[in-house]
Amino acid sequence: MTPPCPHCGGELKYRDSKKRIHRKEGGIIEWFIIRRLQCLGCGGFHTELPDCLVPYKHYDSEIITGVIDGIVTSDDEDSEDYPCEETMKRWILWYKENKERAEGYLRNTIYRLLDNRDDFLISGVSLLSTFKKIEVKPHWLGYIIRTIYNSGNYLVPVW
Numbered sequence: 375m376t377p378p379c380p381h382c383g384g385e386l387k388y389r390d391s392k393k394r395i396h397r398k399e400g401g402i403i404e405w406f407i408i409r410r411l412q413c414l415g416c417g418g419f420h421t422e423l424p425d426c427l428v429p430y431k432h433y434d435s436e437i438i439t440g441v442i443d444g445i446v447t448s449d450d451e452d453s454e455d456y457p458c459e460e461t462m463k464r465w466i467l468w469y470k471e472n473k474e475r476a477e478g479y480l481r482n483t484i485y486r487l488l489d490n491r492d493d494f495l496i497s498g499v500s501l502l503s504t505f506k507k508i509e510v511k512p513h514w515l516g517y518i519i520r521t522i523y524n525s526g527n528y529l530v531p532v533w
């Protein structure tokens with residue numbers, strides 16, 4: 375199920391995908407697979423991940439995660455390095471809009487990993503909250519996004 379074009383509501387068709395690499399301090403390498411879609415209505419291109427959420431394009435995903443977790447706010451003293459309030463609001467909205475979708479994909483992925491056992495899934499525990507607890511604070515979102523995108527699923531852009 376592909377979401378409609380965020381601009382005109384038209385149908386989006388898969389166009390191509392690209393790998394994005396990020397080298398972190400300490401030689402840690404992270405890969406993201408970003409799929410590009412084209413609108414059959416207006417012809418516009420959209421990456422499945424909102425541009426400003428594509429990690430390390432504009433902001434480090436740790437800052438985005440901090441905003442969603444409410445740790446980073448516009449009142450922060452060193453906010454020159456941080457996004458404007460509008461951008462923060464869009465990130466929070468994006469997360470709100472995608473929470474259930476992300477939860478569904480995580481369940482799906484784990485279901486397959488566990489050889490189609492579903493005892494873990496019917497427990498009613500939110501996998502998102504579990505990931506948030508397991509992963510070191512600023513990394514949970516990046517981890518979830520990687521898991522979802524690298525398994526061929528994607529989240530919905532809000533702009």
Ligand SMILES: [Zn+2]
Pocket residue numbers: 379380381382383384413414415416417418
């Ligand atoms: Zn369109």
